[in-house]
Amino acid sequence: MREIDVIVTEEEAFQRIDKYISEKEDDLSRSRVQQLLQEGIVCVNGNACKANYKIKPKDHITAVFCDEIEMEAKPEQMDLDIRYEDHDVIVINKPKGMVVHPAVGNQTGTLVNGLLYHCKDLSGINGVLRPGIVHRIDKDTTGLLIVAKNDKAHTALSKQLQNKTVNRLYYALVHGVIEHDFGTIDAPIGRDVKDRQKMAVTATNAKDARTHFKVIERFAHYTLVECRLETGRTHQIRVHMQYIKHPVVGDEKYSYRKTMQTQGQLLHAHQLTFVHPTTNEKITVEAELPKQFADILEELRSQQR
Secondary structure (H helix, E strand, C coil): CEEEEEECCCCCCCCEHHHHHHHHCCCCCHHHHHHHHHCCCCEECCEECCCCCECCCCCEEEEEECCCCCCCCCCCCCCCCEEEECCCEEEEEECCCCCCCCECCECCCCHHHHHHHHCCCCCCCCCCCCCCECCCCCCCCEEEEEEECCHHHHHHHHHHHHCCCCEEEEEEEEECCCCCCEEEEECCEEECCCCCCCEEECCCCCECCEEEEEEEEECCCEEEEEEEECCCCCCHHHHHHHHCCCCECCCCCCCCCCCCCCCCCCEEEEEEEEECCCCCCEEEEECCCCHHHHHHHHHHHHHHC
């Protein structure tokens, strides 16, 4: 089941409800939203409404429905960089440019397609398009991702994420020189009211978000930091580093343009620690920096010699 539960802000008001929901929920098409409205599933302040309804400030929009299956994730043979695997769990080192699960515009070549070929049984909790996916990382973010092979493992790992006991460490190359060695960014993240395709630090329909960072290496105009996620909001590290005026290098959504040819943000999930859902053993998995990221760091070091 899927749920929508939002309150309209002053900035969001006076637009059609079908347009508003389709922009707020990235993976819901406008036609799908109109179908939900026609079926009386979407309510405003407890009452069903039509697609042309103009939302007002403080309107409470709710809906509970099943995701419509418009496509099927099919197995595809591909070389997966598996860093850990047993009967319950797989940890994958995801390359840059790979989408985690199928969606409109990306129905093939995703990590899920490769997982379905490699592993016949995956957790079904997230449905047929996201089997086994406990958490996600962005298309152009590289590094470690944990996948559940069964529902028991999925439930246990999801609880660890909710309880903030999964330790996720990322390397990020950011613009500017950060002077202090450690820091915590505690700033709520929600949908950007000016651009619905982006997230932002905002008080509008936002959720708590905390990122802890440590400086690893400083360069003339850049800083290599290690970030630890306490929460797991969409684009969290990218948004938080932009918020403190040190955006991630190569980030086409949140950073400066035309600085380096990186084909996406230099952000890498290099370490994952979790408690095994069956053995209760603490598992730590690591993945070295991808070649492009490592080469850029070496070039920056050579410029300082």
